[in-house]
Amino acid sequence: MIRFGLIGAGRIGKVHALAVQAVPNALITAVADVVPAAAEALAQQLGAQVVSIEEMFNSSHVDAYIIASSTDTHADYLMRCAEVGKPVFCEKPLDLSYERAQRCSEAVQKAGVPCMLGFNRRFDPQFSTLKQHLQAGTIGKLETLIITSRDPAPPPVTYIKVSGGIFRDMMIHDFDMARWLLDEEPTRVYAVGSALVDPAIGAAGDVDTASVTLSTASGKIAVITNSRRATYGYDQRIEAFGEKGMLQANNQLENTLLFAGTEGVMTAKPQHFFLERYADAYRIELTQFVQALQQDTQMPTTEQDGLQALRLADAAYESWKSGQPVDLT
Structure with missing residues (x-):
């Protein structure tokens, strides 16, 4: 125990x-x-x-x-x-x-x-299945990766001021996902961002809408899009495109009911926020932490993963401020 x-x-x-x-x-x-x-x-x-x-x-x-x-x-x-x-x-x-x-x-x-860092999205069943297909070569060589992450509403500005900004606070999860799925360290980072949701976020020195392009030495490209607001719920999607096809992990919906009629086809909204969307992921990551301790095996994520994700976040911030790409080589 x-x-x-x-x-x-x-x-x-x-x-x-x-x-x-x-x-x-x-x-x-x-x-x-x-x-x-x-x-x-x-x-x-x-x-x-x-x-x-x-x-x-x-x-x-x-x-x-x-x-x-x-x-x-x-x-x-x-x-x-x-x-x-x-x-x-x-x-x-x-x-x-x-x-x-x-x-x-x-x-x-x-x-x-033994140290494990809480990058819970690696343990989400949808995303881990996508990773397994990449490893199995289902779409052949990965060429482009698109990661979409949008919160339902922005946090208070008081939080924004101490959060480290959108790149270090919110997008850091996506930087980790990009590293994990690309299976190759990004060598170049280019970021753009705007305060479109709440002017107070811009006044606090941050942005609420951002996009980052990562590229690797082999030529793989990853595009990450973040927003602090999505009126329809918690938007969490990944698309992987390769020489043999495409893989998509789509949103988890509030329910599976679908209505089809003369007005069109309608489904439920995405689950509201991370507590609902990643409930399984939180349980699975801690289960794997306990198993690694009991079996004396390597941790599935470590503080080194946190360090590399933070390095990408810092580079994205630098790129956004300068308007120029940042070379990490």
């Missing part, structure tokens, strides 16, 4: 707590949060103890950690995990600073601590 200490009892902490409840041979025994009431409420639901951060890292009743706290704390807590020598599952990103994230990665590797 893997006994988890959960750091962070906010929205994503609750998501991981719910996922752990569905994972065999795993349970959460301790919860810590800077908001005591949030920790107390979640701990009571889980039958866990509320502890301080210091107690968390000194507890003999915790075998591994889940870091689901605010982004600016991830690196510090990962360092603590390295110090105590216990495995850790950490939400993305490692940090908003590439240099600090790199130092954190080096510390984790030096300590030899």
Whole structure:
């Protein structure tokens, strides 16, 4: 049985707590949060103890950690995990600073601590099936990849100001997906972006609508499109095109009902947001984390994946600001 200490009892902490409840041979025994009431409420639901951060890292009743706290704390807590020598599952990103994230990665590797980064979309059944077909050569050599990711509504501007911007906060998932599906590191990044949804986002120094083109040494091209607003729901799609055909992973709908009549053909909207869309992915990723610990096998994602995705995010930001492509070679 893997006994988890959960750091962070906010929205994503609750998501991981719910996922752990569905994972065999795993349970959460301790919860810590800077908001005591949030920790107390979640701990009571889980039958866990509320502890301080210091107690968390000194507890003999915790075998591994889940870091689901605010982004600016991830690196510090990962360092603590390295110090105590216990495995850790950490939400993305490692940090908003590439240099600090790199130092954190080096510390984790030096300590030899198993570390998995929460790029949950790799574990979505639709996307993982697409990956399996790419590996099997179903469409032959991959030539172009199109990734669409649109949120139903923008977050508060107060969040935008501390998020690191659309490239580091939202698109970082898509950078990881692009690396994973291309199976080759991008060597060139070109980004454009605008504040079309909310002028306040632009005033905060960010954009809410962005597109990035990635290219690799072999010539593969990936295009990522993000928007902070989609009036019809959470838009999550991937298209892979190759020499022998095309693969598509489309939206998960609220239901499978289809109406056909003289007015046309109608289906349900996409599921509302990530909590519904990626519920299975959160459970599967934590299941695989536990299995990797029990079987002493390599983690399916690591802090190195987080580092490379952040590198692409930084390059995209630089390209957007300069209006020029960025060469990563």
